[in-house]
Amino acid sequence: MSKELIRLKDVSMTFDGETILDNMNIYFNDKEFLTLLGPSGCGKTTTLRIIGGFLTPTSGDVIFDGVRINDIPPHKRQVNTVFQRYALFPHLNVYDNVAFGLRIPKPYEDVSSVALSEASGGKKRKKKLSETEIKSRVTEMLEIVSLKGFEHRSVSSLSGGQQQRVAIARALVNQPKVLLLDEPLGALDMRLRKDMQQELKRIQKQMGITFIYVTHDQEEALSMSDTVVVMNAGKIQQIGTPEDIYNEPKNAFVADFIGESNIVDGIMREDNVVEIFGRKFRCLDKGFAPDEPVDVVIRPEDVDIVDVKDGALTGTVTSVTFKGMHYDIIVDFKGFKWLIETTDFCPEGSRIGIKIDPDGFHVMKKSEYSGMFGDYSSYSAEYDEIGDVEYEESSLEDEADEV
Amino acid sequence: MKSRAFAYPYVLWMALFVVAPIIIIVVYAFSASDGSFTLDNFSNMELYLSVFGRSFGLALIATITCLLLGYPLAYALAHEGPRAQGIMLMLIMLPMWMNFLLRTYAWMSLLEKTGLINRFLGLFGIAPLNMINTPFAVVLGMVYNYLPFMVLPIYSVIVKIDKSLLEAAQDLGAKPSTVFTRVIFPLSLSGVLSGITMVFVPAVSTFAISKLLGGNKTMLLGDLIEMQFLGGSYNPHLGSAIALVMMVVVMVCMFVMNRFGSDDEQVVMF
Incomplete structure (x- = not known):
């Protein structure tokens, strides 16, 4: 360099x-x-x-x-x-x-x-x-x-x-x-x-x-x-x-600001094993303390949709938006809503299973931003615009809080 | 098309009280007292060349003085905080709320042989200065009365200059004085031109100031014209001719000056 x-x-x-x-x-x-x-x-x-x-x-x-x-x-x-x-x-x-x-x-x-x-x-x-x-x-x-x-x-x-x-x-x-x-x-x-x-x-x-x-x-x-x-x-x-920034975000703020991210609470059970929603998944991350609470980022494009019987997790589709190249669907997993990009059409209300490859997980240490981002409960077609406005306001509040 | 109708009252006003009087003046200027066409009024005017010279000369000096005093003031004003700007603007306008003649009379009592200034100087044993009834007093009166008309247009232009232009100039290597000469001054030129117009035109045609502060020694065009209509040498034909020539000379001055200004921002007259 x-x-x-x-x-x-x-x-x-x-x-x-x-x-x-x-x-x-x-x-x-x-x-x-x-x-x-x-x-x-x-x-x-x-x-x-x-x-x-x-x-x-x-x-x-x-x-x-x-x-x-x-x-x-x-x-x-x-x-x-x-x-x-x-x-x-x-x-x-x-x-x-x-x-x-x-x-x-x-x-x-x-x-x-x-x-x-x-x-x-x-x-x-x-x-x-x-x-x-x-x-x-x-x-x-x-x-x-x-x-x-x-x-x-x-x-x-x-x-x-x-x-x-x-x-x-x-x-x-x-x-x-x-x-x-x-x-x-x-x-x-x-x-x-x-x-x-x-x-x-x-x-x-x-x-x-x-x-x-x-x-x-x-x-x-x-x-x-x-x-x-x-x-x-x-x-x-x-x-x-x-x-680096996209694939290995350091905290929930970066993960959310750069692209779309589902960010869920997880526990790092051991190297290469992360637990979310009570289920263990293989991942590529290591170097955390045993049973350390972490934030887990799953990008919408890294989720594969499969039959319910083959799914590692099963959820209900609550909304579908056609985006041209793909559909943006919102899936409810035990009350937590995920954004998934898929080329397969899944009608609203259908139950689906999902699979995530080990490289689809990105594990981050907990930070001041944990729990603030990555939930798509309020998702709507205009999410992107609304999202930007929300960032700006919240960041200004952050600044004020620090004073 | 329809909105044009809103201007009709003013158009009528202008026809009656601006266009018609000018036509009357033109007619008077080109006619003798018996109504016949003549150019004598203009050829007789050479008797008064010195008055023309004095009027334009003093108005020019007053305008330049106003510019030299007014530009720095306007510049400083534009860089003050909003509160200070408000107060200073009010102070600049304050004398204008007082009657024009009253203000000028006040200068009379200041400048007189036995006036305030001379009495004050007398306390220090200084002999009374001869100030009243001099060209100096007339210029002083003009500057005092017309300075706000120079400051305000310049101020309003400078205050609107985008601050990022100044930063851009600095960014490109301009030191503060270069920022002024290459950016601020050229951009304030339209304000300077309207300021000059708004001071020079009334100054060249004034008669009250010269009458009160200049005595009969510094007769200006305004006084000369007034004399033709109201004074002992009653001759409205000559008066009209002088007024017409003055108007043409002023218009030519303004036109020439506008050529120096920027193309898109023209001074009030044109």
Whole structure:
């Protein structure tokens, strides 16, 4: 893996006595695509603004390339930001927006020596780019974001997706070491979002720089990132590759926030044996104390539906939703409702048996989130939307509770 | 289509009290006292070139002074908390709730030979300054009366500038002074242009301020026109011609200035 570029050390942030970030420790590697993922109010944007220099942490250190940059103002950091609502300059056309950063004379050492010379009050040599050089760089950048020919358009005449591209070009043309993106696709429609996701990934690879991406959309995070950082209530819940995060969630919050999960109480009887609903199942997890109470995650797609007589567990189908590729069915097992994805049609009210392979279980230690997620009792067709709203509210309450 | 009907009362008003008087002025300006067509009114006007010069000169100085005082004030105001903004806005507006003439009379008693300022200076043995009846007093009166018209439009534009634009500029390497010159000032230009219009136009045509604070030594266009209609040298034809020329010159000034402004945000006049 490449070298470490940014590190947040014991960073905490408090606004009016409310804790936004709680002793955060994280590092960002060079050239990686890292996503900060979490519900709104989890502190992900605050983290981004601390790296950008718009906020100074209440305590802790921000280290860039080995140098502490807490007190370096944004205009002296070699970090550029793509803002949530683009923040394009309305009085400038596309070309001048992109050229904005290039027209400002900058010290031409890299940021670490800037930081050092800043610290020692040393002299700074400023370099002013010639208009010819600016022109070639702007043109090249507009080509990368597929906006060639838009140079003289006013930014207000552009569509949301085009404005987004201008914002990206305007940031990247300065050749930052790190690009910060604050929910950059939030205002775009579904279709455009998917296109831009691919586009961003491509640009990141092409430019070979670090992207730190903030989103609350788990699908976006999984499909674009090298590393995903799941946050809630000002704390990091888990750091890992998208596969790790999905397959090996650390606690009930992560399991529930990333994709759909049935989370049930279980007891780890011994290595590779977990007991749920009074029945023992083989699983691949080990390293727990004997008879340790645990949370067990079963993804809806890992459940096989079988005849009642062959089933390890039997339940009653209480609702069926057609989803195109599959059906989402809700099955009642002794009062606990599970979400199961199946391609077989099971009518409402029918009794079914289920089987789960050992790799279908994921066992997690009990956490503060145990019992809060993973029950589909209130499931309805609009569950996804309602679910998002509930996260946001509950996470805000969490924050308030901690104060 | 139907909503247009709501504007009819005003259209009538405008026809009666704006368009018709302008037509009357044009007719007067191009006619002699016997009603025949003539251009004499305009050719006679060269006698008063100095008055034109003085009027536009003093109005220009007053406008620039208002801008120099008003812009920093508007800028500071826009960056205060909502409470401080409310209080300061009220203080700026407060004098405007007082009668215009009264305010100007107050300046008279301040600036007079035996006025408050000179009496105060006298306490320190300083000889009385000659302030009243000077161009300085007239400019002072203009600035005092019209400053709010400069501050308010600039303030209302600056306060609406999206804060994320300032962050974006910083993010792109702009230090605070560059953020101001490259983002804040260009974006506030429309407010500056309306401020200039709202100060310059009344300042160039004022007659009360120059009469009260300038004495008969600093006659302005307003006074000159007033004299043609009410004064001893009764000549409404010449008065109309002067008023017409002044209007045209002001319009040309505003038009030229608008060309410098942004394309989409035009000043009140056009």
